Amino acid sequence: xxxxxxxxxxxxxxxxxxxxxxxxxxxxxxxxxxxxxxxxxxxxxxxxxxxxxxxxxxxxxxxxxxxxxxxxxxxxxxxxxxxxxxxxxxxxxxxxxxxxxxxxxxxxxxxxxxxxxxxxxxxxxxxxxxxxxxxxxxxxxxxxxxxxxxxxxxxxxxxxxxxxxxxxxxxxxxxxxxxxxxxxxxxxxxxxxxxxxxxxxxxxxxxxxxxxxxxxxxxxxxxxxxxxxxxxxxxxxxxxxxxxxxxxxxxxxxxxxxxxxxxxxxxxxxxxxxxxxxxxxxxxxxxxxxxxxxxxxxxxxxxxxxxxxxxxxxxxxxxxxxxxxxxxxxxxxxxxxxxxxxxxxxxxxxxxxxxxxxxxxxxxxxxxxxxxxxxxxxxxxxxxxxxxxxxxxxxxxxxxxxxxxxxxxxxxxxxxxxxxxxxxxxxxxxxxxxxxxxxxxxxxxxxxxxxxxxxxxxxxxxxxxxxxxxxxxx
Amino acid sequence: xxxxxxxxxxxxxxxxxxxxxxxxxxxxxxxxxxxxxxxxxxxxxxxxxxxxxxxxxxxxxxxxxxxxxxxxxxxxxxxxxxxxxxxxxxxxxxxxxxxxxxxxxxxxxxxxxxxxxxxxxxxxxxxxxxxxxxxxxxxxxxxxxxxxxxxxxxxxxxxxxxxxxxxxxxxxxxxxxxxxxxxxxxxxxxxxxxxxxxxxxxxxxxxxxxxxxxxxxxxxxxxxxxxxxxxxxxxxxxxxxxxxxxxxxxxxxxxxxxxxxxxxxxxxxxxxxxxxxxxxxxxxxxxxxxxxxxxxxxxxxxxxxxxxxxxxxxxxxxxxxxxxxxxxxxxxxxxxxxxxxxxxxxxxxxxxxxxxxxxxxxxxxxxxxxxxxxxxxxxxxxxxxxxxxxxxxxxxxxxxxxxxxxxxxxxxxxxxxxxxxxxxxxxxxxxxxxxxxxxxxxxxxxxxxxxxxxxxxxxxxxxxxxxxxxxxxx
Numbered sequence: 001x002x003x004x005x006x007x008x009x010x011x012x013x014x015x016x017x018x019x020x021x022x023x024x025x026x027x028x029x030x031x032x033x034x035x036x037x038x039x040x041x042x043x044x045x046x047x048x049x050x051x052x053x054x055x056x057x058x059x060x061x062x063x064x065x066x067x068x069x070x071x072x073x074x075x076x077x078x079x080x081x082x083x084x085x086x087x088x089x090x091x092x093x094x095x096x097x098x099x100x101x102x103x104x105x106x107x108x109x110x111x112x113x114x115x116x117x118x119x120x121x122x123x124x125x126x127x128x129x130x131x132x133x134x135x136x137x138x139x140x141x142x143x144x145x146x147x148x149x150x151x152x153x154x155x156x157x158x159x160x161x162x163x164x165x166x167x168x169x170x171x172x173x174x175x176x177x178x179x180x181x182x183x184x185x186x187x188x189x190x191x192x193x194x195x196x197x198x199x200x201x202x203x204x205x206x207x208x209x210x211x212x213x214x215x216x217x218x219x220x221x222x223x224x225x226x227x228x229x230x231x232x233x234x235x236x237x238x239x240x241x242x243x244x245x246x247x248x249x250x251x252x253x254x255x256x257x258x259x260x261x262x263x264x265x266x267x268x269x270x271x272x273x274x275x276x277x278x279x280x281x282x283x284x285x286x287x288x289x290x291x292x293x294x295x296x297x298x299x300x301x302x303x304x305x306x307x308x309x310x311x312x313x314x315x316x317x318x319x320x321x322x323x324x325x326x327x328x329x330x331x332x333x334x335x336x337x338x339x340x341x342x343x344x345x346x347x348x349x350x351x352x353x354x355x356x357x358x359x360x361x362x363x364x365x366x367x368x369x370x371x372x373x374x375x376x377x378x379x380x381x382x383x384x385x386x387x388x389x390x391x392x393x394x395x396x397x398x399x400x401x402x403x404x405x406x407x408x409x410x411x412x413x414x415x416x417x418x419x420x421x422x423x424x425x426x427x428x429x430x431x432x433x434x435x436x437x438x439x440x441x442x443x444x445x446x447x448x449x450x451x452x453x454x455x456x457x458x459x460x461x462x463x464x465x466x467x468x469x470x471x472x473x474x
Numbered sequence: 475x476x477x478x479x480x481x482x483x484x485x486x487x488x489x490x491x492x493x494x495x496x497x498x499x500x501x502x503x504x505x506x507x508x509x510x511x512x513x514x515x516x517x518x519x520x521x522x523x524x525x526x527x528x529x530x531x532x533x534x535x536x537x538x539x540x541x542x543x544x545x546x547x548x549x550x551x552x553x554x555x556x557x558x559x560x561x562x563x564x565x566x567x568x569x570x571x572x573x574x575x576x577x578x579x580x581x582x583x584x585x586x587x588x589x590x591x592x593x594x595x596x597x598x599x600x601x602x603x604x605x606x607x608x609x610x611x612x613x614x615x616x617x618x619x620x621x622x623x624x625x626x627x628x629x630x631x632x633x634x635x636x637x638x639x640x641x642x643x644x645x646x647x648x649x650x651x652x653x654x655x656x657x658x659x660x661x662x663x664x665x666x667x668x669x670x671x672x673x674x675x676x677x678x679x680x681x682x683x684x685x686x687x688x689x690x691x692x693x694x695x696x697x698x699x700x701x702x703x704x705x706x707x708x709x710x711x712x713x714x715x716x717x718x719x720x721x722x723x724x725x726x727x728x729x730x731x732x733x734x735x736x737x738x739x740x741x742x743x744x745x746x747x748x749x750x751x752x753x754x755x756x757x758x759x760x761x762x763x764x765x766x767x768x769x770x771x772x773x774x775x776x777x778x779x780x781x782x783x784x785x786x787x788x789x790x791x792x793x794x795x796x797x798x799x800x801x802x803x804x805x806x807x808x809x810x811x812x813x814x815x816x817x818x819x820x821x822x823x824x825x826x827x828x829x830x831x832x833x834x835x836x837x838x839x840x841x842x843x844x845x846x847x848x849x850x851x852x853x854x855x856x857x858x859x860x861x862x863x864x865x866x867x868x869x870x871x872x873x874x875x876x877x878x879x880x881x882x883x884x885x886x887x888x889x890x891x892x893x894x895x896x897x898x899x900x901x902x903x904x905x906x907x908x909x910x911x912x913x914x915x916x917x918x919x920x921x922x923x924x925x926x927x928x929x930x931x932x933x934x935x936x937x938x939x940x941x942x943x944x945x946x947x948x
Binding site for chain 1: 537565582586591624627631660702786787788808811818
């Protein structure tokens with residue numbers, strides 16, 4: 001015992017006393033394999049000899065990190081907003097200056113440094129609503145239904161938070177696809193909500209079958225209260241694009257089962273395969289008539305991080321809520337106000353995404369050229385990734401219809417599976433770890449996204465560096 | 475019953491079914507009075523006649539919205555990072571270009587658009603550690619203890635989340651001051667943690683007395699498990715600056731009572747009164763010797779939103795954790811990774827705050843001039859606010875030693891208190907609402923921050939527009 005009586009003792013905060021819900025969270029996209037990749041990068045810098053000279057990070061959809069170029073107009077306008085002295089500069093086109101001026105006028109004190117309303121700058125919410133109306137062939141969108149957010153992740157967690165209540169058998173259950181983007185399982189773990197898994201059909205290009213939704217919700221009703229259904233379209237990690245019929249079926253199912261619909265549509269511009277097309281849940285819902293459009297509750301999410309812009313670092317995003325109870329909207333506004341507001345640079349960037357240069361403006365041609373080029377490269381990579389992966393024995397890859405990933409299936413030899421088990425690793429984690437150590441390729445094992453028992457996969461993003469590293473696997 | 479069987483029914487998500495913890499949240503800084511202020515602003519724009527022509531928003535510490543100017547160097551560097559073509563531009567000083575180049579080199583793909591590590595860009599965490607070391611007279615700081623965040627609020631909520639566990643009498647209790655900044659009570663409500671209130675001593679300029687901490691923790695041990703103590707220094711909303719002795723006493727108390735310390739130090743540059751000085755909890759802890767510095771667990775928070783820069787909109791911030799269990803740090807890293815990373819523009823701005831122009835650099839003179847001017851204006855406003863408020867009958871205002879607010883006491887006539895009760899309003903809410911409707915001044919009632927029963931206050935930020943609106947109250 002020491003003088004002040006402190007002596008030796010346990011920490012206040014240790015793994016036994018910390019929040020058990022946080023312990024339950026898993027987030028493979030930035031998990032152990034990525035931490036090892038960062039270590040290996042350091043080792044390479046320190047001169048450690050490896051069978052490769054750089055790590056190819058195909059673990060995450062991080063476009064700019066993998067060489068995608070920012071859209072010039074977007075960056076010009078943001079620079080003008082950040083440092084308005086540049087508004088005097090001849091080097092900037094007039095439309096960029098006008099756009100910057102308009103954003104600054106909407107900021108407190110004319111500065112990006114002021115807080116905004118918690119749901120976002122009003123002018124930008126209006127622009128988002130106009131964008132949605134245009135995208136959805138004129139179906140009205142109300143700026144009061146738009147909440148700007150810190151990337152889409154922030155808004156998705158906020159919605160899940162609102163939806164979570166009850167205890168035991170009345171605890172909120174949320175349906176998520178398997179495979180899924182692990183933000184969903186992580187948020188549900190943190191909120192101690194019940195994850196209801198429904199399986200996508202790998203044999204049918206990862207499509208969603210409503211009969212599987214029915215099976216899953218029926219089973220879940222025995223132990224929890226299913227209240228929400230999450231859809232990712234275009235699919236992450238599957239690269240699947242849902243057709244219109246499927247979306248109608250899902251909406252009908254949600255209506256019948258009295259479920260709140262959450263549509264994660266952050267890859268809405270990323271559709272590559274001929275015959276595939278993005279349909280927003282909102283548009284399909286309204287086209288199904290007022291019987292549905294007046295009752296089905298929907299939140300849809302978008303972000304500045306994906307599509308042709310890939311501006312992940314700006315953390316811009318929004319959600320649109322349809323048929324939300326007005327009292328709940330007040331609660332939502334209160335909830336988001338505790339964090340004051342999303343980053344204003346992120347909001348400004350989002351404004352440009354939803355309100356890009358128009359045909360009569362000087363920056364239009366360059367904008368179209370750059371957007372087309374970025375989408376073209378992604379489209380080429382989608383084809384190439386599928387082709388190359390399918391040449392590798394033991395790998396089967398579905399067509400990459402959209403989004404920024406593929407989720408190929410691995411057939412692993414019995415020996416590899418046994419070796420993995422000996423190391424107490426999931427077999428696909430074992431495979432991915434080997435690939436990282438031996439070839440410097442960083443993928444995320446399928447176990448991080450969920451998969452049918454006894455099957456093994458990995459997620460591979462379409463952003464490999466132009467050296468086409470996957471060919472090395474031959 | 476309609477054809478599809480949907481018919482009329484309750485919404486899935488309504489106030490009865492939503493998360494009850496969210497319902498319990500209160501956040502007055504952006505509450506009903508601010509919503510009414512926004513409405514009034516709209517009415518003024520639409521030409522509605524009022525006894526005033528503009529709303530003075532003294533409800534929030536939003537420097538730029540109230541006319542404070544950004545630091546030129548900071549904005550130059552961020553503009554260069556956003557649009558690197560400007561690196562060729564002669565108009566920018568060399569030190570700004572060097573700084574931008576250094577930040578871009580640390581970004582994935584050399585772009586602000588890439589994600590960073592979830593705890594923030596490594597180079598910036600190193601700069602933060604160096605800043606802390608310098609501030610704390612050489613006491614070492616480890617970049618691995620630094621987590622960049624989306625403003626300070628984000629990091630504070632993350633820490634409270636880690637600390638929350640247990641049920642019933644073992645539920646985590648967190649000590650917060652009354653009055654407090656309502657982020658704390660809001661986060662505790664959302665996490666269903668127990669709020670343990672300790673009262674600051676208004677008669678002694680809102681200082682903290684350890685005997686009151688003892689009273690509060692003793693009472694709390696009967697119904698929860700007190701695990702953390704939150705301190706805001708300089709104080710929000712009180713404007714009080716803690717002296718060194720007080721901080722030592724608090725640290726000793728935390729050690730004895732086995733509490734995790736959370737030090738909200740976002741106003742660390744905002745000290746105005748002669749004889750007052752900012753002492754960081756970290757520095758005092760380490761100066762107390764290893765008996766304390768090796769055991770007391772501490773998280774301290776800082777932000778880009780306050781001080782001389784006031785860049786709220788960039789949502790930059792960090793926390794430093796001391797003596798945190800290494801396994802908990804892994805859990806913390808995992809937890810923050812679910813939201814990918816803080817805004818990169820916010821991270822970049824934070825880098826400039828912790829690593830501003832040096833005496834031998836071309837931007838130094840202007841930087842010092844601007845910083846001094848901003849702090850001088852705040853200091854003048856602090857004095858003026860106190861003086862002017864104290865000339866008003868029924869208002870008593872303590873000296874504003876630091877931070878950006880004052881929390882004066884209102885003596886309300888019996889008649890006003892009764893009128894408030896008739897409208898089922900807190901009396902200070904009634905007063906603030908009247909002030910808003912009749913004079914266009916937007917304050918936050920003391921009830922939003924907490925106060926002793928039967929006393930009434932309001933929080934007034936130091937950022938009034940230069941028209942000195944409070945003089946109108948004479």
